[in-house]
Each structure stands twice: as C-alpha cells, then as structure tokens.
Amino acid sequence: MNDFRPMPQPCKDVLFFNASAPAEDLFDTAELRMSAALNLLQLVEFSDSQDLTQHQAARLSASIGVLLADARVLYEAAHHQLMQTHAAQDACAWPQNS
Numbered sequence: 001m002n003d004f005r006p007m008p009q010p011c012k013d014v015l016f017f018n019a020s021a022p023a024e025d026l027f028d029t030a031e032l033r034m035s036a037a038l039n040l041l042q043l044v045e046f047s048d049s050q051d052l053t054q055h056q057a058a059r060l061s062a063s064i065g066v067l068l069a070d071a072r073v074l075y076e077a078a079h080h081q082l083m084q085t086h087a088a089q090d091a092c093a094w095p096q097n098s
Contacts, residue, residue, distance in 0.1 A: 008069040023081035030074035037067040
C-alpha cells in the first residue's frame with residue numbers, strides 16, 4: 001500500500017515520497033540528501049576563495065536547507081516505519097487472551 005506525502009515545499013502538490021516504503025529505502029534516500037548537504041558545506045570550508053558574498057551565502061544556505069528538510073521528513077518516515085514494524089512484531093509475540 002502506498003502512502004504518498006508531500007515533501008517540504010512551497011507548493012504541496014508537486015513532489016511526494018512514499019511514506020510506506022521500506023524503512024531502509026527511506027533511510028538511504030535521507031542519507032543521500034544529508035550527504036549532499038555536507039558535501040556543499042565541505043566545498044565552502046575547503047575552498048581557497050574568501051570572497052563568498054552575502055548573496056552567494058544566502059543561496060547556498062537555501063540549497064542546504066532544502067536538502068536538510070527533505071532528509072528530516074525521510075528520516076522521520078523511516079523511524080515511523082521501524083516503530084510500526086516493531087510494534088507489529090511485539091503484538092505477534094504476545095499470546096492473545098481468549
């Protein structure tokens with residue numbers, strides 16, 4: 001069963017993710033976005049240029065913000081999937097009272 005939810009964005013009917021996807025897939029997708037944000041930060045950290053303008057810094061910050069917001073909702077969905085899986089497994093482990 002698919003559970004499509006909007007990603008963080010100004011228009012809610014554009015980009016979606018499947019919240020019922022396997023937790024591992026959600027986690028891997030979140031990790032990809034987190035790594036992309038970290039790579040951008042490392043490019044700035046290790047660049048030789050000290051001439052990063054306020055406008056460039058704002059654009060970089062906005063780009064990183066989008067990646068981190070995506071990562072956050074994907075991590076939350078993965079966590080929710082794992083919690084549901086564990087709850088279902090725990091429910092099956094306990095004998096039912098008749």
